[in-house]
Amino acid sequence: MLDKNGIAKRIAQEVQDGFYVNLGIGIPTLVANYVRNDIEVEFQSENGVLGMGPFPFDGEEDADIINAGKQTITTMPGASFFDSSMSFSMIRGKHVDLTILGAMEVAENGDIANWKIPGKMVKGMGGAMDLVASAENIIVAMMHTNKRGESKILKKCSLPLTGVGCVTKVVTNLAVLEVKNNKFHLLERAPGVSVEDIKNATDGTLVVNGEIPEMNI
Amino acid sequence: MINKKVDTIEEALKGVKSGMTLMLGGFGLCGIPENAIAELVKLNVRDVTCISNNAGVDDFGLGLLLQGKQIKKMISSYVGENDEFERQMLSGELEVELTPQGTLAEKCRAAQAGFPAFYTPAGYGTEVAEGKETREFDGKMYVLEPAFKADFAFVKAWKGDAAGNLIFKGTSRNFNPNMCGAATITVAEVEELVPVGALDPNNIHIPGIFVQRIFQGENYEKRIEQRTVRQKS
Numbered sequence: 166m167l168d169k170n171g172i173a174k175r176i177a178q179e180v181q182d183g184f185y186v187n188l189g190i191g192i193p194t195l196v197a198n199y200v201r202n203d204i205e206v207e208f209q210s211e212n213g214v215l216g217m218g219p220f221p222f223d224g225e226e227d228a229d230i231i232n233a234g235k236q237t238i239t240t241m242p243g244a245s246f247f248d249s250s251m252s253f254s255m256i257r258g259k260h261v262d263l264t265i266l267g268a269m270e271v272a273e274n275g276d277i278a279n280w281k282i283p284g285k286m287v288k289g290m291g292g293a294m295d296l297v298a299s300a301e302n303i304i305v306a307m308m309h310t311n312k313r314g315e316s317k318i319l320k321k322c323s324l325p326l327t328g329v330g331c332v333t334k335v336v337t338n339l340a341v342l343e344v345k346n347n348k349f350h351l352l353e354r355a356p357g358v359s360v361e362d363i364k365n366a367t368d369g370t371l372v373v374n375g376e377i378p379e380m381n382i
Numbered sequence: 383m384i385n386k387k388v389d390t391i392e393e394a395l396k397g398v399k400s401g402m403t404l405m406l407g408g409f410g411l412c413g414i415p416e417n418a419i420a421e422l423v424k425l426n427v428r429d430v431t432c433i434s435n436n437a438g439v440d441d442f443g444l445g446l447l448l449q450g451k452q453i454k455k456m457i458s459s460y461v462g463e464n465d466e467f468e469r470q471m472l473s474g475e476l477e478v479e480l481t482p483q484g485t486l487a488e489k490c491r492a493a494q495a496g497f498p499a500f501y502t503p504a505g506y507g508t509e510v511a512e513g514k515e516t517r518e519f520d521g522k523m524y525v526l527e528p529a530f531k532a533d534f535a536f537v538k539a540w541k542g543d544a545a546g547n548l549i550f551k552g553t554s555r556n557f558n559p560n561m562c563g564a565a566t567i568t569v570a571e572v573e574e575l576v577p578v579g580a581l582d583p584n585n586i587h588i589p590g591i592f593v594q595r596i597f598q599g600e601n602y603e604k605r606i607e608q609r610t611v612r613q614k615s
Binding site: 210211212213214219220221222223224225226227228229230231232233234235236237238246247248249250252253256257276286287288289290291292293294295298299325326327328329330 | 410435472487505552606609613
């Protein structure tokens with residue numbers, strides 16, 4: 166079974182040379198730490214920066230340079246700043262190659278819910294609805310089950326949706342799943358996790374074809 | 383050169399009244415019009431509708447207007463990090479319209495650019511699209527979103543001149559340029575008001591035509607919400 170860093174490490178393998186990538190808050194932010202250093206990748210943050218770098222050294226932080234999580238950041242050589250409308254032109258216009266974000270629930274038809282729990286204080290969707298509605302390549306980073314052990318990989322989302330039919334891949338603490346033809350297709354198992362474990366933790370339709378390899382991380 | 387410079391904050395906010403719709407630039411506390419917000423508190427205008435990506439924190443940014451119960455309605459994409467906001471929202475004192483961030487930006491830009499509305503895929507199939515017109519283009523569904531209508535836009539820039547030309551710094555740019563010219567009156571506050579001619583026309587982010595009033599801001603706090611650093615190894 167993977168921890169959050171393990172999930173990020175596995176997702177980092179999906180990042181290819183030449184990709185512009187938008188990382189959501191939480192596990193997705195960790196992905197930047199594990200991307201191979203022999204490829205060229207630029208990270209986009211929807212508040213208006215392309216070419217995001219690591220956090221600044223203590224004392225070098227600049228209040229005018231933050232990421233979408235409102236954390237102080239630095240920029241890489243070749244970076245650019247732009248306004249919010251242009252930022253979402255990059256996203257809506259499908260210029261960003263890969264979107265990685267967290268979720269509370271994912272359904273077998275590709276629906277995703279990650280912004281609202283009825284009865285709880287709603288903080289807002291931020292840029293998530295724009296991201297999922299437009300991106301062609303969306304990877305969801307999440308835990309396979311909630312704290313009560315109930316599956317978050319579902320036939321149908323129970324929470325208010327963020328987007329419909331948009332998720333293409335899910336990487337959880339247990340497995341890598343591809344979302345295709347209204348089913349979850351099991352691609353890989355996390356180290357030490359059996360196909361049976363994954364079946365038991367999955368509520369949605371799970372397709373298991375042949376021998377399922379263990380993740381190589 | 384058409385002079386947009388005003389010498390006092392009172393002059394800059396002249397005409398702002400209770401019940402108006404105001405746009406305020408900024409992402410979190412980054413690039414917010416600190417001087418205009420302070421003056422709105424002082425003027426004690428009530429029942430205003432604020433269009434702003436976020437709602438500040440309890441003791442800074444739009445949180446200051448919330449403390450005085452000056453805001454009737456917030457139109458934002460994300461409103462965490464603010465206890466007073468939560469209290470007023472849950473008690474029903476404050477109306478909140480959550481809008482996807484890209485849609486929020488484009489509703490500003492549409493108002494600036496003279497588009498009455500636009501289609502966006504964001505929010506289709508979710509509660510955001512409820513009651514809105516939808517339409518299919520090339521096999522994909524879109525939601526019709528109207529442009530904003532606002533009385534005042536308050537923006538903050540890094541540098542500006544009396545002609546109203548603006549240059550922004552880093553990610554403090556965010557919604558500020560999209561709100562310029564998107565309201566009846568755009569008021570820009572700048573960290574540094576430079577002499578006309580000092581800014582290179584090649585490097586202007588917002589031409590002065592979109593700005594009605596500009597003033598030299600003061601005492602910028604520029605608070606950091608999430609100071610995140612790494613250690614030198």
